[in-house]
Amino acid sequence: MSNEVFKDASKMSGGRDSDDAIIVIDGVYKRFKEFEALKNINMQVGRREVVVVIGPSGSGKSTLIRCINRLEAHDDGHILVDGTALTTDIRNIQEIRKETGMVFQNFNLFPHLTVLTNVAIGPRRVRGLSKSASEELAMELLTRVKIPEQADKFPAQLSGGQQQRVALARALAMTPKVMLFDEPTSALDPEMINEVLDAMKELAQDGMTMIVVTHEMGFAREVADRVVFMDKGEIVEVGTPSEIFDNPKEERTKKFLSQIL
Amino acid sequence: MITWIRRNLFRSITDSILTVVSASILGFVVLQVFQFVFITGRWEIIQVNLKILLVGRFPEDMMFLVGFSILATCFSIASLASGVSRTVETTPRLAGRLWELFQRFGLIIATSAFLIVLAGDLDAILFGAYVLLAILGGRLFGRARRNASLRKLPGWLWVTINATLPLVLIFLTMGQAALEEWGGFLINFYLAVVSIALSFPLGVLLALGRRSTLPLLRWLCTAYIELLRGAPLFVLLLLAGVALEFFIPASIAPDAIFRAVTVFTLFTAAYLAEVIRGGLQSIPKGQAEAGKALGLSTFKITFLITLPQALRNVIPAQIGQFISLFKDTTLAGVALSVFDLLNVGTAITKQDDYLGQGLIYESLAFVGLLFWVGSYVMSRESQRIEKKLGVGIR
Ligand SMILES: Nc1ncnc2c1ncn2[C@@H]1O[C@H](COP(=O)(O)OP(=O)(O)OP(=O)(O)O)[C@@H](O)[C@H]1O
Ligand SMILES: [Mg+2]
Numbered sequence: 043m044s045n046e047v048f049k050d051a052s053k054m055s056g057g058r059d060s061d062d063a064i065i066v067i068d069g070v071y072k073r074f075k076e077f078e079a080l081k082n083i084n085m086q087v088g089r090r091e092v093v094v095v096i097g098p099s100g101s102g103k104s105t106l107i108r109c110i111n112r113l114e115a116h117d118d119g120h121i122l123v124d125g126t127a128l129t130t131d132i133r134n135i136q137e138i139r140k141e142t143g144m145v146f147q148n149f150n151l152f153p154h155l156t157v158l159t160n161v162a163i164g165p166r167r168v169r170g171l172s173k174s175a176s177e178e179l180a181m182e183l184l185t186r187v188k189i190p191e192q193a194d195k196f197p198a199q200l201s202g203g204q205q206q207r208v209a210l211a212r213a214l215a216m217t218p219k220v221m222l223f224d225e226p227t228s229a230l231d232p233e234m235i236n237e238v239l240d241a242m243k244e245l246a247q248d249g250m251t252m253i254v255v256t257h258e259m260g261f262a263r264e265v266a267d268r269v270v271f272m273d274k275g276e277i278v279e280v281g282t283p284s285e286i287f288d289n290p291k292e293e294r295t296k297k298f299l300s301q302i303l
Numbered sequence: 304m305i306t307w308i309r310r311n312l313f314r315s316i317t318d319s320i321l322t323v324v325s326a327s328i329l330g331f332v333v334l335q336v337f338q339f340v341f342i343t344g345r346w347e348i349i350q351v352n353l354k355i356l357l358v359g360r361f362p363e364d365m366m367f368l369v370g371f372s373i374l375a376t377c378f379s380i381a382s383l384a385s386g387v388s389r390t391v392e393t394t395p396r397l398a399g400r401l402w403e404l405f406q407r408f409g410l411i412i413a414t415s416a417f418l419i420v421l422a423g424d425l426d427a428i429l430f431g432a433y434v435l436l437a438i439l440g441g442r443l444f445g446r447a448r449r450n451a452s453l454r455k456l457p458g459w460l461w462v463t464i465n466a467t468l469p470l471v472l473i474f475l476t477m478g479q480a481a482l483e484e485w486g487g488f489l490i491n492f493y494l495a496v497v498s499i500a501l502s503f504p505l506g507v508l509l510a511l512g513r514r515s516t517l518p519l520l521r522w523l524c525t526a527y528i529e530l531l532r533g534a535p536l537f538v539l540l541l542l543a544g545v546a547l548e549f550f551i552p553a554s555i556a557p558d559a560i561f562r563a564v565t566v567f568t569l570f571t572a573a574y575l576a577e578v579i580r581g582g583l584q585s586i587p588k589g590q591a592e593a594g595k596a597l598g599l600s601t602f603k604i605t606f607l608i609t610l611p612q613a614l615r616n617v618i619p620a621q622i623g624q625f626i627s628l629f630k631d632t633t634l635a636g637v638a639l640s641v642f643d644l645l646n647v648g649t650a651i652t653k654q655d656d657y658l659g660q661g662l663i664y665e666s667l668a669f670v671g672l673l674f675w676v677g678s679y680v681m682s683r684e685s686q687r688i689e690k691k692l693g694v695g696i697r
Contacts, residue, residue, distance in 0.1 A: 212593075
């Protein structure tokens with residue numbers, strides 16, 4: 043894939059220089075039958091950048107980040123992750139999935155495996171580490187998300203916040219270059235939201251590249267380098283948190299913010 | 304107690320009538336059964352023919368192989384049962400634990416004791432003790448995998464060891480005697496064990512094939528499953544009796560036992576496939592997605608994530624299929640003229656000593672008892688494993 047294709051994209055993104063970009067999304071469309079869930083999405087994410095995606099329900103936020111690791115296949119346009127183009131080639135897809143971690147709204151932990159095995163399964167079965175090495179790594183990550191003592195339990199025995207931190211550790215165990223979060227706190231009781239957000243903040247401080255779909259505006263304001271507002275499958279407005287929250291330019295952005303704030 | 308009776312049994316006139324009627328029916332049945340078992344029943348027909356009922360005329364000098372194959376089966380089942388389950392929730396009180404053990408093993412021990420008393424010789428007692436040892440050994444082997452000592456042994460290898468051990472011994476034993484010589488319960492037992500062990504992997508593959516993205520494979524598996532589920536088992540068995548000759552020259556045609564095993568395996572696999580497919584469908588899409596997001600291959604997602612959960616979710620239905628199979632082995636006796644337990648059971652009533660004395664009740668009662676005990680134990684164990692694996696909790 044030549045760089046020419048992306049020249050336009052870098053202009054449109056309003057983000058950083060394309061040499062710096064770890065994710066390049068260029069003219070991407072996604073259709074479910076006739077329905078267009080994504081319409082001409084252009085966007086770049088720089089290394090170590092934290093991008094928060096906001097927007098009303100059904101606006102295509104999940105679809106967008108699920109296209110980045112090919113949980114959904116886009117119909118038109120190009121997606122590049124760390125220099126690898128997402129095509130139908132399964133090797134490319136696997137390559138990109140190894141480099142991107144994902145945290146889901148409802149955790150999606152493997153209920154039949156212990157917490158430790160949940161975290162160790164990626165390094166062991168994808169990266170081919172030995173059992174002991176993968177478990178050692180898993181233990182380190184569980185310590186990092188502050189639940190090493192839960193290692194031998196099963197997911198169902200943990201609180202929602204703990205489960206989501208296990209899910210975070212599981213994704214991090216693959217030492218990804220990019221982390222994708224799809225409403226990671228939406229399924230949590232209010233008192234557990236902060237423990238997950240704190241873990242995410244720490245991750246951002248450590249320099250992880252992150253794309254976060256969330257309704258936590260406080261988190262967006264504090265952690266995001268850029269905020270992307272989506273509506274009806276389109277990117278409506280992109281800017282720094284203060285640009286978006288304090289000075290929205292687009293009518294739709296204003297309307298959305300007035301509804302949720 | 305009295306208030307409980309009043310509240311639950313005699314709350315209204317209709318209740319009272321129903322209670323009295325059902326109590327009298329129950330009392331009558333119990334009395335009749337009691338009378339039959341302990342007073343009028345002539346059980347010497349069972350006692351005299353015990354060996355024939357259990358193993359037919361199996362050559363005496365090869366009996367040790369039969370013994371080994373049974374021990375190996377007990378070992379493997381115990382090992383698999385305790386190896387797949389985890390975190391034993393021990394009841395703290397001794398009485399509770401004893402009650403648990405009684406529930407699990409009471410019926411087996413009672414039946415074994417009954418058979419030993421009937422057989423009335425030292426060998427039978429010894430064999431009972433060996434069976435117990437085999438079960439204990441199996442549990443140790445199963446637990447060793449879960450705990451430290453056998454952690455390094457890969458899961459698939461452990462399962463393969465457990466599955467092949469009894470099969471090898473059973474095949475070895477079957478080769479030792481001509482079909483005319485052996486029979487009785489041993490046939491039903493072997494048919495069931497071998498068909499279960501073979502139909503399970505086949506059922507898994509069929510279920511996966513039916514969900515495959517390759518159209519031809521999916522179509523073939525679907526056709527196979529629907530074809531076999533649509534055919535009556537008895538007809539299939541009759542067909543196997545005659546039809547194989549069309550394809551294979553008579554001189555090397557397999558004997559009736561192998562035909563029966565083939566039919567039972569193919570038939571049960573079709574039903575199992577549907578059960579397992581149902582289990583696979585019950586796994587949320589997010590599970591496979593989480594696997595994909597980690598970069599796991601489709602193969603690994605299936606065998607590490609979705610299939611284990613699916614199999615766990617449908618344990619009762621799977622065991623249900625195995626119970627049907629176990630009982631249906633009597634059909635082989637009729638369809639393929641194999642001397643299985645049921646056939647032997649009816650044949651002994653026609654012996655000179657017993658002809659025309661109506662001892663078919665005693666005989667059928669014994670046949671029924673063995674099948675009932677086997678089925679009941681399987682069903683109980685399935686409930687236990689289900690509970691241990693926390694189905695419905697996790
Ligand atoms: N598998 C699918 N089949 C058909 N339509 C779909 C599918 N997935 C998503 N859609 C549609 O695409 C649109 C965008 O969905 P998406 O899940 O991306 O929205 P979202 O912004 O994440 O919303 P929410 O905030 O509710 O999660 C919605 O209208 C949805 O109905
Ligand atoms: Mg969403």
